[in-house]
Amino acid sequence: MSLIVQKYGGSSVADAESIKRVAKRIVQTRKAGNEVVVVVSAMGDTTDELLDLAGQVTPLPEPRELDMLLTAGERISMALLAMTIKGMGVDARSFTGSQAGMITDARHGAARIVDVTPVRLREALDAGAIAIVAGFQGFSRETMDITTLGRGGSDTTAVALAAALGAEVCEIYTDVDGVFTADPRVVTKATKIERITSEEMLELAAAGSKVLYIRAVEYARRHGVTIHVRSSFSNSPGTYVYNPKDGETVEEPIIAGVAADLNEAKITIVDVPDIPGKAAEIFTLVATTGANIDMIVQNVSAAATGRTDISFTLPKAEGLRVMQALETQKDRIGFSTLQFDDQIGKLALVGAGMRTNAGVSAKLFTALYEAGINIEMISTSEIRISVVTRADTINDAVRVVHTAFGLDGEQDAVVYAGTGR
Ligand code: ASP
Ligand code: MG
Numbered sequence: 539m540s541l542i543v544q545k546y547g548g549s550s551v552a553d554a555e556s557i558k559r560v561a562k563r564i565v566q567t568r569k570a571g572n573e574v575v576v577v578v579s580a581m582g583d584t585t586d587e588l589l590d591l592a593g594q595v596t597p598l599p600e601p602r603e604l605d606m607l608l609t610a611g612e613r614i615s616m617a618l619l620a621m622t623i624k625g626m627g628v629d630a631r632s633f634t635g636s637q638a639g640m641i642t643d644a645r646h647g648a649a650r651i652v653d654v655t656p657v658r659l660r661e662a663l664d665a666g667a668i669a670i671v672a673g674f675q676g677f678s679r680e681t682m683d684i685t686t687l688g689r690g691g692s693d694t695t696a697v698a699l700a701a702a703l704g705a706e707v708c709e710i711y712t713d714v715d716g717v718f719t720a721d722p723r724v725v726t727k728a729t730k731i732e733r734i735t736s737e738e739m740l741e742l743a744a745a746g747s748k749v750l751y752i753r754a755v756e757y758a759r760r761h762g763v764t765i766h767v768r769s770s771f772s773n774s775p776g777t778y779v780y781n782p783k784d785g786e787t788v789e790e791p792i793i794a795g796v797a798a799d800l801n802e803a804k805i806t807i808v809d810v811p812d813i814p815g816k817a818a819e820i821f822t823l824v825a826t827t828g829a830n831i832d833m834i835v836q837n838v839s840a841a842a843t844g845r846t847d848i849s850f851t852l853p854k855a856e857g858l859r860v861m862q863a864l865e866t867q868k869d870r871i872g873f874s875t876l877q878f879d880d881q882i883g884k885l886a887l888v889g890a891g892m893r894t895n896a897g898v899s900a901k902l903f904t905a906l907y908e909a910g911i912n913i914e915m916i917s918t919s920e921i922r923i924s925v926v927t928r929a930d931t932i933n934d935a936v937r938v939v940h941t942a943f944g945l946d947g948e949q950d951a952v953v954y955a956g957t958g959r
Contacts (some may be wrong), residue, residue: 644681709771714749798886
């Protein structure tokens with residue numbers, strides 16, 4: 539008998555009808571002779587609604603209480619799902635994150651998993667029941683409080699349970715048929731990827747692909763969990779995100795996909811003295827703000843002044859904090875002005891086959907040039923090339939690059955519901 543973990547996102551359990559539809563799929567999996575552990579998200583947009591509600595009673599909700607509030611969302615869906623399955627005559631039991639043994643550190647709103655002890659799930663499975671677990675939540679042994687793993691955390695719950703229980707596969711159900719070569723909401727001719735390495739998936743997730751959360755992919759990579767991303771609205775097989783075994787040679791396509799990110803901004807520090815130690819000063823300061831820096835570009839300094847500009851990208855939400863921190867050290871660092879630009883878009887082309895194929899960047903730049911799109915920044919890793927463009931050209935950029943690399947499919951991709959989660 540194999541053990542399967544299935545995770546259903548908010549759009550898959552949005553209302554009573556959806557819960558019944560999902561329950562049927564779960565029961566089928568059980569009746570096919572598998573042990574089944576199910577992880578659920580909150581129904582539809584519940585988490586956003588709860589956050590909104592908290593904002594209406596106080597401007598800065600206490601993090602402990604916010605976690606109490608948000609975890610209620612997943613408890614609603616787990617209980618409804620368990621009673622639906624019971625009503626179909628199949629044994630099912632629901633468990634909160636702490637009952638399921640999801641032990642985390644004490645950081646409210648962004649807790650990290652420190653241990654997974656699914657004793658009660660194992661008992662339920664041994665008794666022949668389906669175990670239903672509230673995603674996105676855990677328990678801190680330190681503070682004895684309830685925690686959440688951060689937005690989208692149910693994917694991580696599912697992968698962590700799959701690892702701890704030695705599941706054969708972790709199925710992540712969403713509202714599209716799998717991982718696509720680009721966001722099917724932007725590129726109608728995007729094609730479903732059948733298999734992708736976790737390394738490539740990590741790059742795509744980091745570059746803005748929303749189908750899987752980066753922490754879940756990281757966890758799966760570290761613990762050797764195979765993820766199967768598929769739709770709860772159809773029976774077609776989805777995308778397998780797998781970890782090639784050591785020494786296993788895989789026929790990798792040159793390009794796996796194209797991702798875009800509109801959540802980044804660019805800060806430019808103008809007229810930085812071009813002497814040793816300045817970059818260290820700047821980025822040490824930026825690090826104290828906790829901001830997540832991505833691309834960094836330093837120009838050649840102007841011979842006349844011995845000064846240069848340094849630009850970097852970071853999440854928009856962290857922009858103000860970093861601008862303020864830099865402003866306070868203006869005299870010490872010795873720059874003249876700061877520029878903040880939140881109208882940028884970042885495109886990333888990802889593929890493990892890039893390692894052994896030349897000419898990928900030339901082709902990318904040519905495609906953008908032919909579409910009249912200006913490139914503002916470039917950065918590369920072994921299996922990724924990223925460029926920054928104006929925000930309003932990013933969707934066109936994704937489409938032309940997708941076409942240039944021969945990724946367009948014959949048919950239009952299907953989007954069943956929701957906004958990509
Ligand atoms: N309900 C939480 C959220 O919307 C967790 C999740 O869906 O994975 O972020
Ligand atoms: Mg959600």
